[in-house]
Amino acid sequence: MSVDSKSDTGAKAGRRRAAARSGSQGTMMRTAGDWARRGPLLPALIFMIVVTQLPFVVTIIVSFMNWNAYYPDDRGFAGFANFRRVLTDANTRHAIWVTILLTAGVVLVSLVLGLLIALLLDRRFRGRGAVRTMMITPFLVVPVAAALLWKHALYNPTYGLFNGVLKWIFGANAPQPDWISNQPLWSIIFALVWQWTPFMMLILLAGLQSRPLDVIEAAGIDGANQWEIFRYMTLPHLRQYLELSALLGSIYVVQNFDAVFTITSGGLGTANLPYTIYQTFYTAHDYGRASAAGVIVVIGTIAIATFALRSVSTLFREETGK
């Protein structure tokens, strides 16, 4: 709706231009032209507003209500009670912390690993295509399947591959740690890093390959060493690509449900916000509290995204400016 009202003033300028181009045609025709322009956009825009924005408005309303499906007679206005309960609840506060750790951990580690691997793959060598294909594979395994793979085939203390390898190396008396119980959060982070490093690597590799090579060669001839070239030419060029992969990675990892649900079922202190909300709503049927937690997540996401989008919007501006 706001989009439409904004475009009204803009449309005048468009109409003026259209009028200048087509000479003296009727106002009716010009308005029709505007709608011809806007028309193709409307189905997608209306669809998105109805399916994503409308439910969120309802979530906001429910977040101010007492509404638990187990106590249908208790329904009513609750004010800020849900928010107070969510923010003072130790579990939810822990879930906020887990979400931050999980997202920052996965995004940072896979970004650094992805950069190193992208630098390795930026060179020409025998089998580069094959290595690239191998690298992509983790990203193509269905997330639930990947989480099952880590939980059962790799981490399992009695028959998982990790402990099997330890026995190969150190013999029958090798230590056999229970990875998930000992380091539940790291177990999830590690599995997600495996899945997300390929994504970061692919974007950064595309960035590396779009560098102007002649300029870099000239710098090499002028006596700049490898580190200087990397620090003062490659890294600044890669900045936008690093920002883009961090932003997209964060969007997806913040919302991660599959890995937490599959590997630990939110146990051992690994419940992140999406999992906690899922439980509050799906298991505990406390709709008011689940909605309040959802609203808090959205506020947090918007705060971070506004900051992040500013840097990414420069990326898109440059791209569209061409």
Place this chain on the structure above:
Amino acid sequence: MSSQVTIVTGKKNRGGGFVLSGVAWIVGILFVLPVLWMLLTSFHSEPNAAKNPPDVAAPLTLDGYRSFFSTGPWPSIANSLTSSILSTVLVILLAFPAAYALSIRPVRKWTDVLFFFLSTKMLPVVAGLLPIYLFAQSVGFLDNIWLLIILYTSMNLPIAVWMLRSFLSEVPVEILEAASVDGASLIRTLRSVVAPVVTPGIASAALICFIFSWNELLFARVLTGTVAQTAPVFLTGFVTSQGLFLAKVCAASIVVSLPVLIAGFAAQDKLVQGLSLGAVK
């Protein structure tokens, strides 16, 4: 110095370059190893799959696959195919005109509209799930594949709009002007002038939407039950299964991942461009 220039210019050389190539190979193998392990385990018998230390050379068998298929996964695979394909078709039908309106002779404030689309991806889906659940419950729409189709369409529409817009902005304006001089209508211009140029873009957008829909778990788990259950939800049945079924779990994971693996390998190059919303060429 020479090995340093290698990395920068991509020229081949001996010595350091050789070591780095070896490191690249090792890293690649490490990343693919878990998947290969899953593949190998899926072909082992259950007792051999659960051995520690693992028995790599154990005889191969199809038992894991047989026991997976005996659990009746076909309805859920069919549901996944239906919801992924139909939502992808809907996404393209909605996104293509929208991307056209945002790229070639764009509407005013087109960047705002574009960022509105992206911002919907930043809203955590859990925050909108409850009202959708309540609405579906009240109109008897729970456990219905069409509910998933609509939600998957909304999930992928922003990505497709961004991607297609970046492809469409590569269509030369001259061609479009020529078409309009010749008196072609909008629909005709889209169909015969624009569509052929962006067909590869549409194909890769469709592929990515298919993959995301196929992979989705949260909506499917909350909103479907027995009738409309999808393949990932079927897989969650193995979350608590114990060691005796490792081969079966691996076989199940391989079967469910297969469509995505095939599609992904087939379109490796387009994948990055699509996943980065067209920002990386």
